[in-house]
Amino acid sequence: MLVWKNRVQRLIALVLSLLERYPRLVALAGFCSGLFSFVMVDRHRAGFARMMAIVMLVSWLWLMLENLLTERFKKRFGWSVPPGLMRYATQLIHQESLFFVLPFFFVTTTWNSGQILFTGLLTLAGLVAITDPIYYKWLSRRRWTFLGYHTLTLFAVLLTALPLILQLSTPQSYKWALGIAVALSFPSLLVSVSIHKWWRWLALLGLSLSIGAVGWFGRAWVPPSTLWLTEMAVTEDFDDSQRTPGDSLEQISAAQVRSQGLYAYTAINAPRGLDERIYHVWRQNGSEVDRIALDIHGGREAGYRAWTHKQNFPTDPSGDWQVQVLTEVGQVIGTLRFEVTP
Incomplete structure (x- = not known):
């Protein structure tokens, strides 16, 4: 010893x-x-x-x-x-x-x-x-x-x-x-x-x-440490069969928004086996307009692809817009920004 x-x-x-x-x-x-x-x-x-x-x-x-x-x-x-x-x-x-x-x-x-x-x-x-x-x-x-x-x-x-x-x-x-x-x-x-x-x-x-x-x-x-965006886009076009968005927009006219609506597309990386509910929160000039729930599943190499299609816009949709991607407790995963012109 x-x-x-x-x-x-x-x-x-x-x-x-x-x-x-x-x-x-x-x-x-x-x-x-x-x-x-x-x-x-x-x-x-x-x-x-x-x-x-x-x-x-x-x-x-x-x-x-x-x-x-x-x-x-x-x-x-x-x-x-x-x-x-x-x-x-x-x-x-x-x-x-x-x-x-x-x-x-x-x-x-x-x-x-x-x-x-x-x-x-x-x-x-x-x-x-x-x-x-x-x-x-x-x-x-x-x-x-x-x-x-x-x-x-x-x-x-x-x-x-x-x-x-x-x-x-x-x-x-x-x-x-x-x-x-x-x-x-x-x-x-x-x-x-x-x-x-x-x-x-x-x-x-x-x-x-x-x-x-x-x-x-x-x-x-506080960032959600195991969830992150691998791809995001705000677009007029979306291919449902391939689950791929069109070109991401930074600016769009009010007439186009009223006639076609907009897609918000996100691909989110999550650990394998993790099931998660997220929200796409649409905001106009800082005020919440719509909140849409999406369920994602972890394990995809390119991230789990999820999208929302917003067609109901306010009478005057012009202004600065955001689509915030949030967890259920309000942690921000990412933010998409675009402008709607008169």
Whole structure:
């Protein structure tokens, strides 16, 4: 046992030495593994993607139970895991998690919408994870900031992993991801705040519920990380037999709209086995005119093709139009824009 313990200690010392000498290799490994995982999902190798998602969630489970596991390890083997190794392990999990989810969010973000704020925040979190002076000297020493960073990363991982592992729909995934992230933030808040009076318990519970409320009412600004548009068009012509649209229009006259109507065509990539309801929401000058539900099924390489044909337009259809592609909980998958001229 003593020989084995000495070998493990030497191995840990070697690992720590390498990490201190080549810290950028850890960040590079996190980036490459995340990008590779996204490519595998995009090519519909769902088994690999599901495995990576499970690894991410298991690593987060370990991170939550870190103190308990290290105590058990100390009792079982008689020595503690070096703090430096735990520190690097925590950073590695953040790096792996963020670079696993970022490619998904980069592809699914509607960049001319409020979603840019959420994806930008995740990108900033990824940069912080690979910048040691900021991560160790600023972030990890501020418990409240670190808790928010931790919760945001977990929320993003769950949004991406749940559809891949359990094939939950986007609305289900959003509710579960938000609920789990808020529930797990509560015990972390208990550790951060000294509670000596009963009203502080209520205040802490109110804070957790407020975090959940912000996440729920801000859902339109969160990209649906496993749904993205591969093709879209607003057109006068559509070939039903081939399911192919005509040329996409940016401008059309009111007379043409009244006589022929318009097609909104979208091809949406979704994980294999995922059934999803989406909406084409037609808006004129920012006001909703029509909302049409469509059911899509995941697994098609070119995306699931869906379209709506709008023929009933207002008396005066001129103005700026949008066709928003939304999930059931209001997350924007994409937006088609065109102008109807008088």
